[in-house]
Amino acid sequence: MQQIINFIIRNKNFLLFLLLFSISILFTVQSHSYHKSKFINSANFLTGGIYNSANNISAYFSLKSQNKLLSEENKRLKSLLYNSKSIMKKEHLDSLNAPYHFSNAQVIRNSYSATDNIILINKGENDSIKQDFGVITTQGIVGIVDKTSGHFATVISILNTTSSISAQLKKTNHFGTLEWDAKNPAIVQLTDIPKIANVSVGDTIITSGRSSIFPKDIKIGLIENYKLDAAENYYEINVRLFNDMTNLEHVYIIENTKKPEVTNLLNE
Amino acid sequence: MNNFLSVNSARFIVLVLIQALLFNNINFLGYINPYPYILFVAFFPVKSNRTIIILASFLIGLITDMFLDSGGIHAAACVFIAYVRPVLLKFSFGTMYEHHHIKFSSVDFGSKLTYIIVLVILHHIILFSLEIFSLMKIILILKKTLFSSIFTILLSSIITIIFSRNPK
Numbered sequence: 001m002q003q004i005i006n007f008i009i010r011n012k013n014f015l016l017f018l019l020l021f022s023i024s025i026l027f028t029v030q031s032h033s034y035h036k037s038k039f040i041n042s043a044n045f046l047t048g049g050i051y052n053s054a055n056n057i058s059a060y061f062s063l064k065s066q067n068k069l070l071s072e073e074n075k076r077l078k079s080l081l082y083n084s085k086s087i088m089k090k091e092h093l094d095s096l097n098a099p100y101h102f103s104n105a106q107v108i109r110n111s112y113s114a115t116d117n118i119i120l121i122n123k124g125e126n127d128s129i130k131q132d133f134g135v136i137t138t139q140g141i142v143g144i145v146d147k148t149s150g151h152f153a154t155v156i157s158i159l160n161t162t163s164s165i166s167a168q169l170k171k172t173n174h175f176g177t178l179e180w181d182a183k184n185p186a187i188v189q190l191t192d193i194p195k196i197a198n199v200s201v202g203d204t205i206i207t208s209g210r211s212s213i214f215p216k217d218i219k220i221g222l223i224e225n226y227k228l229d230a231a232e233n234y235y236e237i238n239v240r241l242f243n244d245m246t247n248l249e250h251v252y253i254i255e256n257t258k259k260p261e262v263t264n265l266l267n268e
Numbered sequence: 269m270n271n272f273l274s275v276n277s278a279r280f281i282v283l284v285l286i287q288a289l290l291f292n293n294i295n296f297l298g299y300i301n302p303y304p305y306i307l308f309v310a311f312f313p314v315k316s317n318r319t320i321i322i323l324a325s326f327l328i329g330l331i332t333d334m335f336l337d338s339g340g341i342h343a344a345a346c347v348f349i350a351y352v353r354p355v356l357l358k359f360s361f362g363t364m365y366e367h368h369h370i371k372f373s374s375v376d377f378g379s380k381l382t383y384i385i386v387l388v389i390l391h392h393i394i395l396f397s398l399e400i401f402s403l404m405k406i407i408l409i410l411k412k413t414l415f416s417s418i419f420t421i422l423l424s425s426i427i428t429i430i431f432s433r434n435p436k
Contacts, residue, residue, distance in 0.1 A: 013318045017351040020326045024344035028398050031339025040330065042337050047288075050335075054289050111292070111336070113299040115400050118337035154337060182400070182408070185298065246295075 031116065032162065041147045041154050042109065042120050048152035051120055055108040059249065066249045073138040100215050101255040103127060105135075107248045108152075112159050115182040119155040121251060124148045134214045134254040140243035141165070141207060141218055142251055159185055159245055167220055167239075168208040172197060175208040178220065178239070185245050187224060190237040197235065199226050205239050212262045214254065272313065280328055283308050288335035291423075299412065302419040303342075303391070304427055305332060309350050310387050311372050311428075314357065325350035338399065345394040349387055356386050373432055384424050385417075392417045 008015065027040055042048060105127075109120035123129050125148050135142040135155050143157040144165070156163050159180050167190055168175035174197035180188045190205060203223045209216030219242050226237040256262075287305040294301055309325045329343030336342070349356075360383035361375060372380070392413045400409050 013322065013351070016319060016322050017347060020322065020347045021344055021351075024326070024329065024340035024347060025398075027333070027340025028344060028401070029339075032401055040333050040337075040339060042335055044334070047335050050285070050288070113295045113301060114336075114338065116338070120337075182405070 042118070043124065043147045043149040043152040043154045045149070048108075048120065048122075048149065051109045052122055052152075055106070055122075059106070062247070062249055065247075069138060070250060099256060099258045101257055103129070103253050103255070105129075105153075105251050105253055107251055110246070110248050112157070112185040112246050115161050117157040117159040118146070119143060119157050119248065121153050121155060121253075122151065123253065124151045124153050126150050128255075129153050129253055130255075132213060132259075134256075135251050136214070136218055136254065137243055137248060137251050140220050140241055141214060142243065142245075142248065144213060145253065157245065158188055158241075165214070166208045166210045167205050169193070169197060169199070170204040170206050175210060176234075176237075178205075186241055188221070188239050188241060190239050191229070191234060193235040193237060195228065195233055195235065199223065199235055199237065201225060205237075212256050212259050215256075272316070276308075276312065276324070279308050279311075280324075284328060284331050284335065287332060292336060296419065297415075300415045300419055302416065302423045303388075303395070304420055304423045306346065306349065306388065306391050306420075307424055307427060309346055309353070310384060310424075312350075314372075318354070321353065322347060322350045341395055341398040344398055345391045348394055349391050352390065353387075356383060356390075360386065377429075380428065381425060384428070385421055388420045388424065389413070389417050392420065 031040070042051065103123065105121040105123040107119055108122050111117045111119065119135075119142065121135070129145060129148055131145055131148065133145040135145060141158060143155040143160070143163065145153050146156045147154045158165060158178065159182075161180060161182055163178075163180065165178040166175055167178040174193050176190050176192035178188055178190055193199065201223050205220045205223065207214040207216060207218040207220060221239040221241040221243075224238040224240045226235050228234070229236050283305040287303065291302050291304060305328065308328050309321070312321050312324065325346040326343055329346030330340070332338075332342040332346075333340055360379045362379075393409075396409045396412045396416070400412075
């Protein structure tokens with residue numbers, strides 16, 4: 001017993017190093033698997049608060065371009081609204097019955113240079129934001145909500161190697177998985193599109209609506225180039241995003257109110 | 269002791285905040301960011317207890333991880349350089365370290381630079397290996413390590429020159 005205690009005292013620095021190093025490695029491994037990281041995230045009072053106050057200042061610099069984006073979207077929505085007035089029925093305006101519920105938020109920390117990028121937004125549990133809600137902008141998709149605290153939430157960006165989102169071609173219904181190879185923040189990869197599909201450069205890629213996170217028909221990007229994979233059964237397609245992921249400010253969070261029903265049905 | 273505590277806590281807070289709010293938003297050429305917060309580990313007083321150095325380095329790494337949402341990669345890299353620090357001190361300062369006379373404000377700049385370079389490269393190799401976490405992408409790991417190291421070494425040297433107390 002004496003010897004064991006002596007050994008521990010003699011090597012206490014090495015043992016401490018080993019302990020702390022393995023704790024860090026544990027956190028790292030957890031952060032590489034989807035939805036597993038538990039303790040270390042920026043959606044807490046301290047880091048969220050600091051980023052929020054820093055963003056209050058830096059938001060002024062992009063005010064003009066963000067205002068322009070928002071007024072562009074207003075213009076588009078207004079033209080949709082007034083041009084379809086005659087054929088629209090009353091019950092379409094009832095938002096309680098709609099399967100998708102939208103709320104807006106602001107990005108207070110964006111990152112795109114790492115391999116697993118996380119975005120921080122200024123809405124949380126108090127605004128009834130929960131895990132697995134989708135996040136989009138006016139131009140395209142951004143990611144999926146991961147961790148939430150009272151006033152903040154982290155979003156797994158599509159520029160994250162653990163993210164995989166169901167997407168499809170607009171002109172046919174062939175669907176595949178949207179992933180990222182960590183090389184270019186403007187280009188993501190669409191895999192598992194079968195060889196039989198008719199793919200050409202410049203085609204539009206949209207969300208498929210199969211995952212019950214995103215509704216169908218949200219625009220993602222255009223096909224930049226494509227090739228067959230090693231087994232020559234599926235296409236590997238490079239998609240240029242409509243969204244500029246390096247310049248995000250106003251985002252929309254989508255809640256699928258029918259999602260519990262879908263998951264219940266699938267689990268039965 | 270009191271002075272030691274206040275100086276190092278001030279360094280801790282200032283370096284973490286600057287890292288999170290400024291240096292991590294540089295994104296030079298899309299992905300190159302400097303990590304000069306490791307100056308905290310590098311210039312932690314030599315005479316202090318080794319256990320305290322390792323614990324303090326773990327803490328600064330963990331807080332940085334929290335800000336950057338990066339799991340535990342900064343904590344792992346910081347704990348590692350804190351543990352191997354005595355070897356590096358011996359390598360770059362030689363006999364001065366053996367006799368425990370060393371004070372970072374009084375050593376010449378050449379050996380200080382060697383010390384920073386070795387420390388930064390070790391830190392960045394561990395950081396990016398853990399961040400990318402795949403042997404298939406070893407080229408990407410080496411590329412990121414190389415460019416970020418150059419950036420960090422440059423910035424760290426500049427910060428060291430500006431804040432050294434008795435310039436010769």
